[in-house]
Amino acid sequence: MGTSYTTHVSAVLDPTRKTASADLSAKQFHAVAPDAATTVAVSTSFGYGLLANAPESGDQASIVIFGCAKGKLGGTVKPGDILMATTGGELIVVALADAAPAEGFCVALEAGVDDDVIWVFVNGRNPQYVDDGGGSLSDAGALATAY
Numbered sequence: 001m002g003t004s005y006t007t008h009v010s011a012v013l014d015p016t017r018k019t020a021s022a023d024l025s026a027k028q029f030h031a032v033a034p035d036a037a038t039t040v041a042v043s044t045s046f047g048y049g050l051l052a053n054a055p056e057s058g059d060q061a062s063i064v065i066f067g068c069a070k071g072k073l074g075g076t077v078k079p080g081d082i083l084m085a086t087t088g089g090e091l092i093v094v095a096l097a098d099a100a101p102a103e104g105f106c107v108a109l110e111a112g113v114d115d116d117v118i119w120v121f122v123n124g125r126n127p128q129y130v131d132d133g134g135g136s137l138s139d140a141g142a143l144a145t146a147y
Helices: none
Strands: 011-013 031-034 039-042 049-051 063-072 082-085 091-093 102-108 117-128
Touching (some): 049 117
Antiparallel strands (some): 011 063, 031 039, 031 049, 049 063, 063 117, 082 091, 082 102, 102 117
16 A cells, blocks of 8 residues: 655744735735735835735735745746745846845745746845955945844
């Protein structure tokens, strides 16, 4: 008799019971961030978490802030890539720049291309830096101010 395996996916949802500040019914699996103390909107700067449901304005938003979740892609990724949010809340590979850290907040668990929905691991804000060639980080002071 063969062995049967069951896959369990665990995720931590934001316990603060935030609501959607606008209609997010078309933004399931997109990155969101707080836009006020009790509401969230599609992320325009850094990813706070991924929207697990599709709330309309004023409805409770289920936001995965840690663990496995589905994410909507805005470009091509491969397993292991650190991902950040676009201004539209889609996930792309972290774009490193000399001027400032990029805000990665999840890791791709599978490959995908623009508009795919894939499994990712949400693990919080992870500033990524560029080595300036002199053995130090180009924006080392930003780590203290990024949080």
